[in-house]
Amino acid sequence: MTSGTGPPPKISLENITKKFTVRPTKENPEGSVLTALDGISLDMSAGEFITLVGPSGSGKTTLLDLLAGLTKPDTGRVLVDGREVTGPGRDRAVVFQQYALFPWRTAAANVSFGLEGTGSDGKRYSRKERAEKAREYLDLVGLGGFEDRYPHELSGGMKQRVAIARSLAYEPDVLLMDEPFAALDAQTREQLQTELLRIWATTGKTIIFITHGIDEAVYLGQRVAVLSSRPGRLKQIVDIDVGDRSGDEDVRSNAAFVEHRHKVWSLLHDEVRRAQEAGHAKIQPDGSAPDEARNVSTGKAA
Amino acid sequence: MMSTPTLTKDPNTLAAPAPSPATKRRGIKPRSWAPNTGAARFRSGARRAGRGIWGSGAIILFLLLWELGPIYLAPASTRVFLPPLHVVLQALARLVENGQLQNHLAASLTRSASGFGIAVVAAVALGLLVAWYRSLDQFLNPLLEVFRNTAALALLPVFTLLLGIGEISKISIVAYAAFFPVLLNTIAGVRTVDPLLIRAARSLGLSNFQLFQKVILPSAVPTIFTGIRMAGTSSILVLIAAEMVGAKAGLGYLIVNSQMSFLIPDMYAGILTVSLLGLLVNYLLVAVERHFSRWRTAVGSQAA
Numbered sequence: 001m002t003s004g005t006g007p008p009p010k011i012s013l014e015n016i017t018k019k020f021t022v023r024p025t026k027e028n029p030e031g032s033v034l035t036a037l038d039g040i041s042l043d044m045s046a047g048e049f050i051t052l053v054g055p056s057g058s059g060k061t062t063l064l065d066l067l068a069g070l071t072k073p074d075t076g077r078v079l080v081d082g083r084e085v086t087g088p089g090r091d092r093a094v095v096f097q098q099y100a101l102f103p104w105r106t107a108a109a110n111v112s113f114g115l116e117g118t119g120s121d122g123k124r125y126s127r128k129e130r131a132e133k134a135r136e137y138l139d140l141v142g143l144g145g146f147e148d149r150y151p152h153e154l155s156g157g158m159k160q161r162v163a164i165a166r167s168l169a170y171e172p173d174v175l176l177m178d179e180p181f182a183a184l185d186a187q188t189r190e191q192l193q194t195e196l197l198r199i200w201a202t203t204g205k206t207i208i209f210i211t212h213g214i215d216e217a218v219y220l221g222q223r224v225a226v227l228s229s230r231p232g233r234l235k236q237i238v239d240i241d242v243g244d245r246s247g248d249e250d251v252r253s254n255a256a257f258v259e260h261r262h263k264v265w266s267l268l269h270d271e272v273r274r275a276q277e278a279g280h281a282k283i284q285p286d287g288s289a290p291d292e293a294r295n296v297s298t299g300k301a302a
Numbered sequence: 303m304m305s306t307p308t309l310t311k312d313p314n315t316l317a318a319p320a321p322s323p324a325t326k327r328r329g330i331k332p333r334s335w336a337p338n339t340g341a342a343r344f345r346s347g348a349r350r351a352g353r354g355i356w357g358s359g360a361i362i363l364f365l366l367l368w369e370l371g372p373i374y375l376a377p378a379s380t381r382v383f384l385p386p387l388h389v390v391l392q393a394l395a396r397l398v399e400n401g402q403l404q405n406h407l408a409a410s411l412t413r414s415a416s417g418f419g420i421a422v423v424a425a426v427a428l429g430l431l432v433a434w435y436r437s438l439d440q441f442l443n444p445l446l447e448v449f450r451n452t453a454a455l456a457l458l459p460v461f462t463l464l465l466g467i468g469e470i471s472k473i474s475i476v477a478y479a480a481f482f483p484v485l486l487n488t489i490a491g492v493r494t495v496d497p498l499l500i501r502a503a504r505s506l507g508l509s510n511f512q513l514f515q516k517v518i519l520p521s522a523v524p525t526i527f528t529g530i531r532m533a534g535t536s537s538i539l540v541l542i543a544a545e546m547v548g549a550k551a552g553l554g555y556l557i558v559n560s561q562m563s564f565l566i567p568d569m570y571a572g573i574l575t576v577s578l579l580g581l582l583v584n585y586l587l588v589a590v591e592r593h594f595s596r597w598r599t600a601v602g603s604q605a606a
Binding site for chain 1: 496499501502505516517520521523597
């Protein structure tokens with residue numbers, strides 16, 4: 001699955017480094033520089049499903065922001081279809097852990113949010129076309145009939161389904177998912193994992209999926225990329241082959257799954273311990289990290 | 303069902319189960335479940351009537367005291383200054399009949415509506431600018447703090463000296479009083495937009511203007527309307543005071559002029575009108591605010 005002589009990669013990370021300047025505080029009057037990502041290189045082919053695991057503060061979300069075009073790397077390049085990413089675009093969609101639905105819009109209006117106005121390809125949808133698309137994608141995520149509900153009337157799992165439908169609705173090639181199921185209960189999470197695999201199979205999107213859960217990473221990914229503790233480096237990429245995951249059989253208990261799971265666990269284990277000893281916590285979107293200032297792990301609930 | 307937009311929580315609506323999908327869509331308040339048997343319906347009807355009586359008990363007692371107190375309790379000399387309710391109502395009816403009340407009411411409403419309207423437009427516009435441009439905020443904020451903490455009525459003499467005792471000075475002072483609640487709430491509304499929503503919108507490639515129009519403004523609307531409701535209340539309060547100081551028409555003028563002319567029942571009729579007007583305005587604004595905040599949260603939350 002790694003890049004070689006085959007077709008050109010869909011996404012290509014070339015030696016990415018990203019640093020944040022930590023604002024001066026009372027304890028740390030000079031401020032300092034935090035290296036979130038250091039020398040990441042990774043190729044992904046079209047239609048691939050890759051999961052990304054790493055300890056807290058290893059720069060997973062930063063990497064996702066770079067792919068989404070929400071931030072720029074300090075060195076290196078992010079290429080999608082061979083073109084450098086310079087900003088957000090409708091060829092990539094982000095699914096957030098906290099759903100990020102617009103609470104004043106109904107489920108259908110949320111889904112059609114990305115279809116409003118003129119797209120980058122100059123395409124314009126009429127109101128009717130938008131409503132049709134919204135219905136189509138709500139059906140795809142199993143929420144047909146919930147078009148007129150407001151987010152506060154939906155459960156966590158349903159909200160995340162709406163968010164996924166919203167991301168799919170404007171037909172991006174790449175789906176970037178930042179711990180999308182972390183806030184859900186175990187049962188809902190398992191259900192949505194199965195659904196996601198089904199959606200992936202029907203739509204053929206390229207998916208990058210960040211997670212804390214090793215089981216989730218091994219279950220979903222064709223490859224699992226393990227990041228080291230800060231500064232985030234690509235420690236290893238594990239190819240996963242657990243057979244057919246779409247069947248009714250309990251994949252999580254077969255020998256291949258257990259073996260892969262153990263492999264990822266061992267790779268991650270040392271890194272998690274190291275991150276804990278250093279007291280690393282999540283890097284905030286504005287580039288500050290609570291632990292850099294106080295050296296206290298806030299243990300952000302995931 | 304009670305649906306008066308007061309801030310008291312109706313324990314029955316709070317205890318009601320989550321609204322069913324059919325009723326919840328258009329923000330219809332959840333009705334208490336009513337079993338279909340006649341006896342149960344009678345009992346729930348009686349309970350509701352009982353609650354209604356208890357809820358208006360204080361008002362009824364107060365009106366009774368107003369009616370009977372001056373007649374039976376007060377000495378004759380006081381009764382002149384505190385006429386019983388029916389005398390006041392008679393005066394009110396007479397004022398309506400000869401059209402005086404309508405004239406005063408129209409004068410007051412015109413002034414408060416113009417001042418209020420000007421304030422809302424100006425304050426929302428400035429609030430959006432201040433919240434969007436941080437440097438503008440840093441520049442203006444100290445001055446705004448000074449003005450905000452200067453009671454509007456303390457400036458009444460200034461307004462009167464500079465703008466005379468005509469309409470302009472009254473509209474201006476109403477606008478001034480209504481300006482700050484709207485301004486502060488607009489700023490707060492824009493500032494408290496969930497950063498995650500902004501990230502989500504950015505990831506869709508929205509421009510600054512689209513972000514503002516599609517995310518920040520809709521998200522701030524409920525908070526802005528809270529400010530508008532507060533402004534509505536204070537615009538009436540300030541107007542009445544302004545009319546008492548110098549005016550030729552208006553409810554404040556009616557009250558003061560009646561007092562001076564020793565038409566005590568007319569004075570009370572004016573006061574009664576002011577309080578009814580205040581109630582009505584608040585009722586309307588709360589209804590509007592609620593309409594715009596429907597999406598905010600589910601059952602059990604209250605607009606503060």
